[in-house]
Amino acid sequence: MNLILDSMTSHIGWTTTSGVCSITTTNWSEYAVNFRSSQVSFQAQAGAVVSKTFNTPISIDGLQTVSIPLVGNTTELIFRASDFRLKVRFYNGVQYEEFYVNVDMALTPRVFALGLTTITKIEFRFISALTIMVSQILAYVDTMPYDIYNSISEMIQVSIDSTSKIQIGTTTCSIGDRKITVNNLKYADKLMVIEIGNEIHQIASDVSKDVISFLGYGDGVAIRNNYVNEPVYLYMSTAIEPDEDDAFIPFIGISKGFGVEVVQDEEAYSYTLDSWNTDGTIRSMSYGTSWKYSIVVSAGSRVADINEYLLTILKKAFNKQTIIWINNRKHELKAEKIEWIEYGDATEILSKIQIECIVECAEEIWHRETQPIDLEIQKSVSLMNV
Numbered sequence: 001m002n003l004i005l006d007s008m009t010s011h012i013g014w015t016t017t018s019g020v021c022s023i024t025t026t027n028w029s030e031y032a033v034n035f036r037s038s039q040v041s042f043q044a045q046a047g048a049v050v051s052k053t054f055n056t057p058i059s060i061d062g063l064q065t066v067s068i069p070l071v072g073n074t075t076e077l078i079f080r081a082s083d084f085r086l087k088v089r090f091y092n093g094v095q096y097e098e099f100y101v102n103v104d105m106a107l108t109p110r111v112f113a114l115g116l117t118t119i120t121k122i123e124f125r126f127i128s129a130l131t132i133m134v135s136q137i138l139a140y141v142d143t144m145p146y147d148i149y150n151s152i153s154e155m156i157q158v159s160i161d162s163t164s165k166i167q168i169g170t171t172t173c174s175i176g177d178r179k180i181t182v183n184n185l186k187y188a189d190k191l192m193v194i195e196i197g198n199e200i201h202q203i204a205s206d207v208s209k210d211v212i213s214f215l216g217y218g219d220g221v222a223i224r225n226n227y228v229n230e231p232v233y234l235y236m237s238t239a240i241e242p243d244e245d246d247a248f249i250p251f252i253g254i255s256k257g258f259g260v261e262v263v264q265d266e267e268a269y270s271y272t273l274d275s276w277n278t279d280g281t282i283r284s285m286s287y288g289t290s291w292k293y294s295i296v297v298s299a300g301s302r303v304a305d306i307n308e309y310l311l312t313i314l315k316k317a318f319n320k321q322t323i324i325w326i327n328n329r330k331h332e333l334k335a336e337k338i339e340w341i342e343y344g345d346a347t348e349i350l351s352k353i354q355i356e357c358i359v360e361c362a363e364e365i366w367h368r369e370t371q372p373i374d375l376e377i378q379k380s381v382s383l384m385n386v
Helices: 144-163 304-317
Strands: 003-005 012-016 021-026 037-045 049-059 065-072 085-093 095-100 107-112 118-126 128-134 138-142 167-171 179-183 193-196 199-202 211-213 227-232 251-255 259-263 270-277 281-287 290-301 319-327 329-345 348-362 367-374
Touching: 003 095, 003 118, 003 281, 012 304, 021 049, 037 118, 065 085, 144 199, 144 251, 144 290, 144 304, 144 319, 144 329, 144 348, 227 304, 251 304, 304 348
Parallel strands: 107 270
Antiparallel strands: 003 138, 012 049, 021 037, 037 128, 049 118, 065 107, 065 128, 065 138, 085 095, 085 118, 095 270, 167 179, 167 227, 179 211, 193 199, 193 227, 251 290, 259 290, 270 281, 281 367, 290 348, 319 329, 329 348
16 A cells, blocks of 8 residues: 655656755656656755655655655765765654665665654755656555555556547537437447546446446546537546446456465565664664465456457556566566456357466565664674584
8 A cells, every 4th residue: 555745757846945956857767666757856966955845744644664766876885874975854844754865876766664644845965966866756555465456557557548549439418417329329338437528437237229328436427517529438447356346347357366375486584774764773674475476457348349459458568577566666577377258148248358467576564673773793703614
């Protein structure tokens, strides 16, 4: 489960409050997370301070881990606090928590465990001259498999948005209409979700020739605006763990991710350090066991042309190996098995594409422990012939 604090697809709202810093929006897809194509670049001189104040305070209660993926023009070797070149502050009013930020030339999510439950401002403080690019900032707590579902859903949505819509006709209608006439109507199906202007409606089961009525989904049972010869399109989205109450035809659904296996070739506990607080402490945790999640993506309809449309969407979304982002962490998604299934009776055959996907990841469910940041570690090793 996560909450986006700033998508970082635009530098609007970020200002230089002290010193000199050039703030721009850049379009380097390899330095953007979560299927975004842009990020915010900060080219700062030593002593610069940049910040963004949120118009409405953001509650992160229950999501007090914040992830900031960033890449810089330098790689830091951190041995002590004085080696850092960047700090970040999270504010709730005048109260704040401040952390050192490790900068690398590879895009890396930096994680900060906060005590705050509300954020009103985020601030970067440059200790020395530095250029960084920052991608999506979010607060999160790992909740598998739903976080995996959401990441796959976002990946499919990118494919939907880049695929030409299917038009099912045109309509002229008025505010409050509960039934509308669609000219040159084709492909209309009970439970189909359609797009009219900026409205979303679901067709009721009583489709009669070129007249349709609506169920309560989306913008409800009545038209909200006036339209003249307005195109009517099939509207596609993904449903997570759909049941009979979430019935859509055609549909794309994501489900069956609760059966997991232990990944035997991974170490059981991977120790990591994060949250380098400027009060002289760090917080550390072990990731724990890695799990293999088997997840099923299904899509189907009763119309051959729409099945072809759904197949195009999924083919564009999936490769043999695809990268997805789970709470700003990069993971590999593998499409293991693809099936075409037909079921129903002779008068109502529903064709379904089914893709079984594999994702391996560890879930951050372990307690973070606070330790001193400057540690001198001494180890004595004895080698003996046995």
